Amino acid sequence: MDELSILDQKYGAGKGPSSNHMFTPIYNDLLKDHKEDFETILEIGKKPGLYMWRDYFPKSTIYGFLDEEENFEEDRIIGLKVNQMKPLEIKRLDKTFDLIIDDGCHQPIPQLISFVSLWEKLKPNGLYIVEDVFPGNAQGIAAFSDCFDDCKVHHIHALTDCFVCFQKTLEPC
Numbered sequence: 001m002d003e004l005s006i007l008d009q010k011y012g013a014g015k016g017p018s019s020n021h022m023f024t025p026i027y028n029d030l031l032k033d034h035k036e037d038f039e040t041i042l043e044i045g046k047k048p049g050l051y052m053w054r055d056y057f058p059k060s061t062i063y064g065f066l067d068e069e070e071n072f073e074e075d076r077i078i079g080l081k082v083n084q085m086k087p088l089e090i091k092r093l094d095k096t097f098d099l100i101i102d103d104g105c106h107q108p109i110p111q112l113i114s115f116v117s118l119w120e121k122l123k124p125n126g127l128y129i130v131e132d133v134f135p136g137n138a139q140g141i142a143a144f145s146d147c148f149d150d151c152k153v154h155h156i157h158a159l160t161d162c163f164v165c166f167q168k169t170l171e172p173c
Contacts, residue, residue: 004028038098045103090117106132133162
């Protein structure tokens with residue numbers, strides 16, 4: 001089992017084979033070369049995912065937008081109560097990120113609101129992953145890249161556990 005899947009199982013993040021999902025093996029392949037490089041990571045989701053990412057990226061500060069939890073801070077994790085449907089709440093964090101993972105409410109409209117609100121906070125060459133995309137919506141979510149000149153689709157996984165990964169380019173596409 002890959003490292004990220006082991007951490008997923010340890011914390012119960014719900015992204016790996018132990019919870020009948022296959023995100024973590026794919027993410028492990030996609031992200032393993034960046035483990036020492038990424039400084040700031042944001043996950044829209046739940047607390048267990050924050051712990052998984054903290055242990056996977058040993059030098060990163062992990063931020064979380066948590067709709068159902070109160071603000072908290074501990075060992076390289078900063079959790080903030082943020083509603084994914086409220087752009088002003090999303091934009092209030094004055095940080096930039098190497099990686100953003102949207103594992104929030106899994107609906108296209110909130111995913112688009114978050115994407116448009118957070119794109120300016122993604123560092124050049126950064127990755128933005130929209131997770132839990134319904135298979136029929138993968139191409140529609142990929143069209144989010146049309147919102148910005150410096151956005152390209154990096155990876156689409158549309159078989160099982162669908163997600164779309166975007167990359168912020170250094171120059172307009």
